[in-house]
Amino acid sequence: MHILITGGTGLIGRQLCKALSAQGHAVTVLSRNPDSVPAKCGTNVKALASLAEWQPDRSFDAVINLAGEPIVDARWTEQRKQRLWHSRITLTESLVQRIAAAQTRPLVLLSGSAVGYYGDRGDTVLDETAPAGTDFPAQLCKAWEEAALAAEASGVRVCLLRTGLVLSRRSGLLGRMLLPFRLGLGARLGNGKQWMSWIHIDDYVAILLELLRDEQASGPYNMTAPQPATNREFTATLARALHRPAPFIMPSWLLKSVMGERACLLLEGQKVLPQKIESAGYRFAFAKLPDALGDLLGK
Secondary structure (H helix, E strand, C coil), rough: CCCCCCCCCCHHHHHHHHHHCCCCCCEEEECCCCCHHHHHHHCEEEEEHHHHHHHCCCCEEEEEECCCCCCCCCCCCCHHHHHHHHHHHHHHHHHHHHHHHHCCCCCCCEEEEHHHHHHCCCCCCCCCCCCCCCCHHHHHHHHHHHHHHHHHCCCEEEEEEEECEEEEEHHHHHHHHHHHCCCCCCCCECCCEEECCCCCHHHHHHHHHHHHHHCCCCCEEEEEECCCCCCCHHHHHHHHHHHCCEEEECCCHHHHHHHHHHHHHHHHHEEECCCHHHHCCCCCCCCHHHHHHHHHHHC
16 A cells, blocks of 8 residues: 555654555655655655645555644643644645545545543543543544544545554653653652553554554544553552652642643543444553553563
8 A cells, every 4th residue: 555644753653654664555754854754764755745745646545644733842822722723623624635636535544633532521431432522622633533534525434543642662751751750750740630541652553554454444543552540550650660769749730830721631631441443353462551661661
């Protein structure tokens, strides 16, 4: 297959490119820095500098849409919210337009979303049938999914990737946590009761490959391991894996003061279960947090 990936130079995209190339697929990555693509994604991976280069006579068998500016990296000013919207919804709308205009359309679109779709739901167990929340991250995800689903009008199969916290040895959430935890400065956030729905990056990429080839797969998929953890549990498990104490508490008021509205990403959570992919027969390599952390930390 010839596969177009947006967001291919990110944490998930890099590993996905390598997995697809290893299976013999041709991969093209959309990137604002096309010259960096071979070094980041593999020497055999081609690059597009803009969607304008996707002319109707150019064909892709599948599109995987992982693009989107990091949501936690900067305070949510109105300008920042517009950038987050543009990098997700506007780009996806443009992508769907290119799909519709193609003389030979792709068979499938796998498109990013997040477990933030559900909003803050406390201890409620959430599968793919649960409704969207009402806060900013939830409405962002809802609009993002609606933009992707428009591709169905062109006869394209669409899967929505409601992504949890992706754990990788390279970067991402775990990469940010390692230094303070290794120094014995690990801390739970607020009361620590908020749920963290996580997934090992190997399972994430494996599920993507399953969704790519399963012609019956469509609609939303919770991209999370089957055993979510509270922040208190996650903190303690990581500290044990590193043989370090984690004695501290980051007060909610301090996080809200420093981060503003986006502190909800750390102080609120979702208890998400991957019902659809498990029902389809997928078996997680890393279903338990200690096993995932042990693998990623080389234990």
